[in-house]
Every structure is written in C-alpha cells, then in structure tokens.
Amino acid sequence: MLKVRDLSVSFRTEQGIVRAVDGVSFEVGEGELLGVVGESGSGKTVSLLAVMGLITDPNAIIAGSIQYRGRELVGLKSRAMRVLRGKEIAMIFQDPMTALTPVYTVGWQIAEQVLAHQRISKAAAWQRAIDLLAEVNIPKPEEAAHRYPHQLSGGMRQRVVIAMALSCNPALLVADEPTTALDVTVQAQILDLLHKLRRNHGSAIVFITHDMGVMAEIADRMLVMYAGRVVERGTKEELFRVPMHPYTQALLDSIPPLTGEKPRRLRAIPGTPPILLNRPPGCAFAPRCAQRFEKCSAEPELGNGERAAACFRVTA
Amino acid sequence: MSAPLLEVIDVAKRFAVGSRFSRQGVRTVHALDGVSFTVMPGETLGLVGESGCGKSTLGRCITRLYDLTSGTLRFAGTDITSLSRRQMRPMRRRIQMVFQDPYASLNPRRRVRDLIAEPLRVHTSMSETEIASRVAELLDIVGLKSEHALRFPHEFSGGQRQRIGIARAIAMNPELIVLDEPVSALDVSVQAQIVNLLADLQERFNLTYIFIAHDLSVVRQVSTRIAVMYLGSIVEMGSADDIFSHPAHPYTQALISAVPVPDLDAQRSNKRIVLTGDVPSPINPPSGCRFHTRCPVAQERCRSERPPLMEQSPGRKVACHYPIAADATA
Numbered sequence: 206m207l208k209v210r211d212l213s214v215s216f217r218t219e220q221g222i223v224r225a226v227d228g229v230s231f232e233v234g235e236g237e238l239l240g241v242v243g244e245s246g247s248g249k250t251v252s253l254l255a256v257m258g259l260i261t262d263p264n265a266i267i268a269g270s271i272q273y274r275g276r277e278l279v280g281l282k283s284r285a286m287r288v289l290r291g292k293e294i295a296m297i298f299q300d301p302m303t304a305l306t307p308v309y310t311v312g313w314q315i316a317e318q319v320l321a322h323q324r325i326s327k328a329a330a331w332q333r334a335i336d337l338l339a340e341v342n343i344p345k346p347e348e349a350a351h352r353y354p355h356q357l358s359g360g361m362r363q364r365v366v367i368a369m370a371l372s373c374n375p376a377l378l379v380a381d382e383p384t385t386a387l388d389v390t391v392q393a394q395i396l397d398l399l400h401k402l403r404r405n406h407g408s409a410i411v412f413i414t415h416d417m418g419v420m421a422e423i424a425d426r427m428l429v430m431y432a433g434r435v436v437e438r439g440t441k442e443e444l445f446r447v448p449m450h451p452y453t454q455a456l457l458d459s460i461p462p463l464t465g466e467k468p469r470r471l472r473a474i475p476g477t478p479p480i481l482l483n484r485p486p487g488c489a490f491a492p493r494c495a496q497r498f499e500k501c502s503a504e505p506e507l508g509n510g511e512r513a514a515a516c517f518r519v520t521a
Numbered sequence: 522m523s524a525p526l527l528e529v530i531d532v533a534k535r536f537a538v539g540s541r542f543s544r545q546g547v548r549t550v551h552a553l554d555g556v557s558f559t560v561m562p563g564e565t566l567g568l569v570g571e572s573g574c575g576k577s578t579l580g581r582c583i584t585r586l587y588d589l590t591s592g593t594l595r596f597a598g599t600d601i602t603s604l605s606r607r608q609m610r611p612m613r614r615r616i617q618m619v620f621q622d623p624y625a626s627l628n629p630r631r632r633v634r635d636l637i638a639e640p641l642r643v644h645t646s647m648s649e650t651e652i653a654s655r656v657a658e659l660l661d662i663v664g665l666k667s668e669h670a671l672r673f674p675h676e677f678s679g680g681q682r683q684r685i686g687i688a689r690a691i692a693m694n695p696e697l698i699v700l701d702e703p704v705s706a707l708d709v710s711v712q713a714q715i716v717n718l719l720a721d722l723q724e725r726f727n728l729t730y731i732f733i734a735h736d737l738s739v740v741r742q743v744s745t746r747i748a749v750m751y752l753g754s755i756v757e758m759g760s761a762d763d764i765f766s767h768p769a770h771p772y773t774q775a776l777i778s779a780v781p782v783p784d785l786d787a788q789r790s791n792k793r794i795v796l797t798g799d800v801p802s803p804i805n806p807p808s809g810c811r812f813h814t815r816c817p818v819a820q821e822r823c824r825s826e827r828p829p830l831m832e833q834s835p836g837r838k839v840a841c842h843y844p845i846a847a848d849a850t851a
Contacts, residue, residue, distance in 0.1 A: 441785070473717055
C-alpha cells in the first residue's frame with residue numbers, strides 16, 4: 206500500500222547540504238507492521254516525516270517517489286495532503302505534548318479531529334471521542350474527555366494521541382518512538398494496545414524505534430538505518446536470527462542481556478555515527494566496523510530483494 | 522568485613538507543592554519515605570523504579586543537593602545529615618555526581634579544559650601548570666583526545682559530553698559517585714562504551730557507585746546489588762543476580778517481565794505481567810502497601826497494613842506480605 210522509492214531528503218544549511226535521507230526505498234503491505242530501527246541521526250524520523258508530508262522547511266529538498274495506494278505523494282498540494290493525513294494516514298509522536306494543545310480538553314481535541322474529516326453532528330463527534338478514549342483503555346472515558354492534557358500522565362496522554370490518530374480508522378499509522386518516553390510497565394500497556402488495535406482495525410503500522418527489544422516484540426518486517434541509508438532489510442526472524450550487516454550484528458551485541466551470564470564487558474561499537482554534512486565516500490559504517498576491508502572504500506549497494514544488506518562482506 | 526562507605530538510615534524527603542492561594546492549598550509530596558540501606562566500598566548499588574519513584578530524589582539527598590526532611594546520612598563514619606554548606610565542602614570532593622543530560626550539566630560557554638579544571642581550582646591549591654597536566658591526564662583517562670581541551674561542549678556528541686561529565690566527577694579522586702541515569706540519553710552503541718568506561722574506572726580507582734537508571738538490563742550489567750523502589754520506598758533489595766533470577770516482590774517481577782527482550786526465543790517463554798494503571802500520586806499515596814492498587818496478587822491485608830522491608834534470606838530484603846517463593850520462579 207505504501208511504496209517509497211529512492212527517497213532523499215536534503216537540507217540546505219549554512220555549512221552546505223546535509224543529506225539526512227539518502228536513497229531510501231521500502232514498502233509497507235496492508236495490515237503489516239514495519240519496524241524502522243536506527244540511532245539518532247540515522248534518518249528514520251525524517252524519512253517518515255517526508256511520507257507524512259510534514260517537512261515544510263523551505264530549505265528541504267525532497268526527491269524520489271512516495272506512492273500511497275498508487276497515488277504519488279511527493280509534490281502533492283498541501284491541501285490534498287491534509288485530506289489524506291488524519292483520514293487515511295495518521296502519525297503519533299514520541300512526545301504526546303507536541304500533538305496536543307494545552308488549552309483545550311482532550312475530548313474536544315479528538316472531537317475536532319473527527320469533525321474535520323467526517324460530516325457528523327458535534328454531539329456525535331463528542332460521543333465518538335468518548336468511545337475512542339474507551340477503546341484505548343482510558344478509565345472513566347466520560348470524565349477523562351473533560352480533562353486537559355496536563356492533568357494526565359505521560360502514558361494517558363500517549364493513549365489520547367493514539368485515540369486521535371485512530372479517530373478516522375486510518376489505513377496506515379506512523380508511530381515515531383511512541384513508547385520511548387514511557388516507563389517499561391506503561392510501555393507494555395501501549396504495545397498491548399497497539400496489538401489490539403491492529404487486530405481490530407487491520408491498520409498497517411510503521412513503527413520507528415531505537416529499541417531492539419521493542420522490535421523483537423512487535424515487528425513483522427524491519428529496516429535498519431544508518432547515516433541516512435537503509436543498511437539491512439528483512440523479516441524480524443531473519444534479522445534477529447541471522448543479522449547480515451555488521452552494524453545490525455554490533456547493535457544486537459551491544460545490548461546488555463537481561464538473563465543468563467553477565468558479560469564482563471559489553472561489546473560496544475567504537476566511535477560515533479558520522480556527521481552527514483561531509484559524508485565520506487564509501488560505506489558510512491566502515492570507520493566503526495570490525496570487519497572492514499579494502500572494498501569498503503566504495504559504496505555498497507542494498508540489493509532489491511526482500512532480504513538484503515548493504516555490505517560487501519555479504520554480497521562478496 | 523569492612524565498614525560501609527555510606528549508610529542511609531530511615532531517610533524521608535517531602536516537598537511542599539502548590540500555594541496557600543491555589544484551589545487545593547499547600548500539599549505535600551512524599552518523595553521518599555523511610556529509606557534505609559548501606560553501600561560497601563567498591564560496590565555498585567543500582568537504584569531502579571519507574572519515573573516518580575524517588576530514585577533521583579534519593580541520589581540528590583545522598584549528595585546533599587537536597588536537605589533531608591528526616592533521617593540520617595553517614596559517609597565513611599561521619600554524620601553528614603546536617604552539615605552546613607561550608608562543612609560539606611571537604612566532603613564534596615569525596616562524593617561526586619554525574620547527571621543524565623550532559624547537554625544541561627555543562628556550561629555551554631566554557632571550554633572543556635575549564636570545565637574539567639573547575640573542581641581542581643575550587644578544591645585544591647594546584648598551580649596552573651599542575652592543573653593543565655591533570656586535565657590532560659583526565660581527558661586521556663576518559664578516552665578523549667588532548668586537542669579536545671580547547672573545544673566547547675556543543676562540539677561534542679552525547680557520548681563524548683558524558684565523558685566530559687565523568688572526567689569532572691573523577692577529577693578530585695572521589696570515593697563515591699552517584700550516577701543519575703548516565704546512559705539513558707545515549708544511543709545503544711554509545712551506551713555500551715560508557716558502561717564499559719564506568720566499569721574500567723571503578724576497577725582502576727576503586728570507586729563506589731550508586732547507579733540510578735530505569736533501564737533494567739543496564740542496571741543488571743553494572744550493579745553488584747540492586748534496590749527496587751516504588752513510590753518513595755524500597756520494596757526489594759538484594760544481589761543483582763538474585764533479583765533478576767528470582768524476584769520476590771510482585772512489583773519487581775512485573776517490572777522485569779515488562780522489559781522487551783531483543784531475543785525471539787526469550788520472548789515466547791517470558792510471560793508478561795501487564796500492570797494496570799499508572800503509579801499513584803505521591804501526594805496521596807495509597808494506604809497499606811503502596812503497590813496494592815496495581816498488584817496482581819493483593820489481598821485484603823495489603824490494603825490496610827503496610828509491609829516492612831524484612832530480611833527474607835541473607836542479603837535479601839523484601840517489603841511484601843506475600844512474597845514470591847524463590848523456587849516458584851526459578
């Protein structure tokens with residue numbers, strides 16, 4: 206349903222052009238959960254913001270193709286995009302306060318969203334808001350609808366945002382680190398909720414996170430991003446059982462285990478992610494990679510297959 | 522057995538919120554309530570719990586950034602509970618703190634050299650050349666290059682900034698370092714570097730750590746012993762291995778089970794206990810056991826009678842009327 210081909214997002218800055226996203230391609234099938242992992246600055250959020258048509262910076266240059274159910278979204282007028290967004294594609298963010306206004310009650314904010322996309326009465330929209338709050342497991346939804354965001358806890362706010370995103374039964378939900386700011390016990394509740402919603406609504410979800418544990422739990426297929434590019438693609442099983450790219454392997458190795466023998470030292474990845482302003486030629490991960498060899502001074506290609514890794518060690 | 526480095530005895534901390542003119546008047550937040558433990562030299566005590574459980578407040582009380590409401594703090598045998606700022610000064614070189622957000626804890630207008638030299642200037646009478654060589658030495662110890670000394674904090678990545686914070690903390694050769702979520706703001710790959718660095722420093726300089734974090738797998742990795750906190754009190758305490766292999770408090774068990782594990786096989790075998798609801802407000806903490814509102818095994822008694830933190834087996838303490846037996850979860 207969503208086909209992204211060769212997407213690039215660059216930003217003109219005083220120091221030059223920063224290629225935040227560089228030739229990213231992926232697909233999302235109906236009802237599928239695609240997990241996107243990567244460190245900060247890997248381009249995971251920017252590529253999905255581009256899909257949502259939310260990059261409005263005049264210094265941004267977006268190239269490539271984003272097709273949603275056969276319709277091209279790159280270059281779509283902002284009004285046409287607005288109709289699509291909210292109704293068919295919705296997004297939830299890491300910090301729910303960015304999506305909520307502090308000056309209106311949460312019930313009103315959800316009802317407004319419903320009214321913007323559906324022709325129903327105000328009373329019906331309010332009722333729908335209460336139903337949605339109940340659906341995301343908010344206790345006493347009638348009372349909660351009258352509350353302001355600051356009166357709710359972080360987990361409750363994130364539920365409100367999810368309720369808002371669901372108000373029009375979107376076919377595609379983009380979730381950008383929705384549980385990162387939450388405690389593990391609340392995170393577990395939100396992940397359970399997303400599971401339930403997927404079952405009931407059949408929405409496809411693109412889930413951005415840096416937490417491999419969360420991925421292992423919810424993803425069907427995964428993308429691993431590094432320095433603005435996709436470095437590995439495959440099903441969750443493939444990626445966790447036989448990671449192909451050295452970066453994916455190193456990422457999995459660097460997580461301290463929760464059970465079993467405690468390693469004396471963690472296997473850390475040396476160095477830091479590259480600065481995208483002056484991207485060195487060749488594989489971006491090479492300077493930190495334990496398996497680099499002569500060939501890595503050239504740029505490795507990510508194959509077209511469902512299962513692929515951009516690494517010469519793999520293709521060689 | 523050597524003497525404990527730090528003794529925390531029945532510490533409480535309350536904050537007043539609101540004002541007499543607000544609708545609800547002045548209310549009291551019970552941030553810490555009857556917390557007691559000891560820390561032995563050279564060990565790492567991990568403090569875990571959800572946000573609002575009081576773990577950071579406890580860290581700040583130990584470093585005397587906050588004054589205690591009641592209770593006693595004893596550091597290396599000296600009562601430091603009510604030392605004045607001036608009396609506390611010589612103690613500060615022995616107790617240091619590293620904060621979560623290296624962006625916020627470093628002055629953006631000062632060069633790294635000066636940031637690291639600051640504690641040396643305050644606490645010692647070292648000459649400028651001595652300070653310069655000590656700064657160079659510290660940079661090397663935390664894995665930064667000598668040319669970094671003239672740069673400003675914004676020129677560094679998060680991991681490097683945390684290294685600067687650590688260099689500052691170890692500058693005075695402290696005995697105890699309170700680390701408040703030192704790796705939470707970092708990417709996983711960098712997080713492992715800092716965890717390793719902290720372990721190396723501990724070994725090299727015989728440091729004692731109090732490691733505050735909400736990430737359970739990181740806490741397990743670094744800690745010798747762990748204290749689990751809920752709503753201002755310790756609910757369970759014991760060696761890191763014991764706590765993770767057989768948690769005795771239902772809260773600890775739920776907390777551990779909620780952590781998503783990046784291992785597909787572990788995922789299937791692990792039965793998740795999803796706690797309902799949020800942490801109750803510390804303004805009106807629940808009666809009896811504070812966890813009873815969310816506890817899956819709560820009984821009538823838990824609603825009225827508060828369980829004390831009792832020794833269950835040597836070195837293992839639990840505050841629960843119905844702790845989980847060790848063999849049930851093994």
